[in-house]
Amino acid sequence: MAALVVLAGWFSSPAQAADPAPKTAERHLLYVAVPGIRNYLERGGHGVLVFDIDRGHSLVKRIPARGLAADGKPLNVKGVVASAATGRLYVSTLQFVTCFDLRTDQIVWEKAYVGGCDRMSLSPDGKVMYLPSLEKQHWHVVDALTGDVLKRLEPIPRAHNTVYGLDGRHVYLAGIGSPLLHVADTATHTLVRSVGPFGSGIRPFTVNGRQTLAFVNVNGLLGFEVGDITTGKLLHRVEVAGFKPGVPKRHGCPSHGIGLTPDEKEVWVCDAANQRMHLFDATVMPPKQVASIEVRDDPGWITFSLDGKYAYPSTGQVIDVATRKIVATMRDETGAIAESEKIVEIHFAGGNPVRAGDQFGIGRVR
Numbered sequence: 001m002a003a004l005v006v007l008a009g010w011f012s013s014p015a016q017a018a019d020p021a022p023k024t025a026e027r028h029l030l031y032v033a034v035p036g037i038r039n040y041l042e043r044g045g046h047g048v049l050v051f052d053i054d055r056g057h058s059l060v061k062r063i064p065a066r067g068l069a070a071d072g073k074p075l076n077v078k079g080v081v082a083s084a085a086t087g088r089l090y091v092s093t094l095q096f097v098t099c100f101d102l103r104t105d106q107i108v109w110e111k112a113y114v115g116g117c118d119r120m121s122l123s124p125d126g127k128v129m130y131l132p133s134l135e136k137q138h139w140h141v142v143d144a145l146t147g148d149v150l151k152r153l154e155p156i157p158r159a160h161n162t163v164y165g166l167d168g169r170h171v172y173l174a175g176i177g178s179p180l181l182h183v184a185d186t187a188t189h190t191l192v193r194s195v196g197p198f199g200s201g202i203r204p205f206t207v208n209g210r211q212t213l214a215f216v217n218v219n220g221l222l223g224f225e226v227g228d229i230t231t232g233k234l235l236h237r238v239e240v241a242g243f244k245p246g247v248p249k250r251h252g253c254p255s256h257g258i259g260l261t262p263d264e265k266e267v268w269v270c271d272a273a274n275q276r277m278h279l280f281d282a283t284v285m286p287p288k289q290v291a292s293i294e295v296r297d298d299p300g301w302i303t304f305s306l307d308g309k310y311a312y313p314s315t316g317q318v319i320d321v322a323t324r325k326i327v328a329t330m331r332d333e334t335g336a337i338a339e340s341e342k343i344v345e346i347h348f349a350g351g352n353p354v355r356a357g358d359q360f361g362i363g364r365v366r
Contacts, residue, residue: 027348028053028305029060030312032330033080033091036340037300037314038250039073044316044338046074048091048100049330051338053305053345057318057328063105065091065098078134079119080342083126084353086145091342092117094134099147102346102353111147113140119342119359121162121171123186130171130184132159139173141189151189156182161204163360165211172214174202181205181214181227195227196234203253204301206260208363215258215267220245222254223278224269226286236286246273249298257301257341259361261321262308266290268361270313272298277313279324293324301341303361314341 030051034044048063069075075093082089088108089100096112097120116134122144123129129142138154139162157177164171164186173182179197184190196202200219207214207229214227222245226236245254249272257270260282267280267287275295280287301314304321311319316337318328330338345357 025349026354029346029348030057030305030330031080031082031089031344031346032338032340033077033342034332034338034340035074036077036342039076040339041074042336044332044336044340045334048080048089049332049338051330053310057330059331059333061105062333063100066107066110069094077340077342078117080344080359081120081122081129082344082346082353082356083122083144084346084356085124086126087353088126088144089344089346090120090122090129090144092120092131097129097131097142097147099144103351109147113142113149118159119161121164121358121360123164123171124166124168128186130162130164130173132162132173132175135159135176137175153184153189153191158201161202161360163205163207163362165207166209166362166364166366167211170211172205172207174205174216176201176203176219178202179218181216183229193232195229195232198225198227198234199237203251203255204257204360206258206360206362208260208264209365210363215260217253217255217258217269219253222271224255224258224267238280238286238289240269240271240278241289243271243274243276243278243292248272251300257299257314259302259304259311260363261304261311261361262306262364264363264365266321268302268311270299270302272300275299277302277311277319291324293319293326295326296329296337297339301343303343303357303359306345306347306355306357306364312343314343315339 050060079092115136118132120131129144135158141151156175180194203217205216223239279291299313316339347355
């Protein structure tokens with residue numbers, strides 16, 4: 001593994017950070033892991049940027065991170081997850097996972113994994129992590145408290161994205177090289193069934209709170225497909241109307257990023273080449289296109305605040321879901337816009353974490 005050093009010096013301490021938030025029953029913070037778009041340090045630098053949702057998404061602090069590639073530069077961040085139950089934050093990079101203590105911001109452990117790392121997911125109790133390799137054929141099932149590997153699942157071609165169901169009973173695994181969405185039973189850590197096949201290799205995806213539907217981006221499609229998790233069948237293919245796919249800057253996929261609002265009334269889909277978020281009414285099937293929002297850069301991810309008030313595309317902008325207006329832009333202490341595809345919301349009370357969101361825009365209706 002590459003040499004590890006503390007990178008507190010990449011940027012000075014946040015002299016321009018916001019004043020302390022007013023005392024409230026809870027503090028709602030957004031943790032943004034960077035470099036969260038490839039290794040682009042100009043889009044927020046290196047580490048974890050923390051923003052205060054209740055104070056206009058103003059900067060609170062930067063948490064220094066560790067780890068350098070062979071060329072001496074920080075590694076690309078691949079995923080971020082958190083648990084209020086255990087008080088831990090996890091950031092994956094191309095080579096390793098770093099575990100932080102949310103109360104102290106200190107690193108608890110950091111480990112490299114065979115085959116590298118991609119976008120992981122954490123069990124609701126915070127004790128187990130499903131960690132995909134870096135587009136290899138396997139997932140590691142990891143003890144999240146220690147970082148030790150419990151089991152290895154394979155083969156799924158080009159392991160990539162991972163979503164735990166809200167009840168913790170099943171976890172959903174997608175590889176770019178497979179048109180099937182694989183379902184694992186978390187009691188036995190075994191693959192038990194699949195959904196699809198979808199139209200092509202699966203890119204970002206999400207599931208509803210009851211885990212009956214999967215909303216899936218696939219290669220070559222400006223839009224998404226809908227699968228029935230219960231029957232395993234493909235239900236709908238939904239194409240964005242009024243826009244051409246074009247050539248995206250990154251990911252090689254017209255739509256890389258999809259999320260359900262927490263109330264599951266809308267599906268939001270990224271359109272890279274046209275720099276848009278396309279909104280669909282998810283109360284009808286197939287979902288119906290209702291609006292488009294222009295953003296400042298190619299969006300490659302979308303997630304939402306736990307209360308559903310804000311949408312977070314990877315462009316560093318904050319969108320008010322109700323009005324569909326951009327209401328803030330997140331910036332680091334240098335003034336650079338903090339763009340990232342790896343964002344998670346965490347609530348604190350009395351300095352202790354009490355609730356954590358998810359990097360995926362998962363549905364929360366049970």
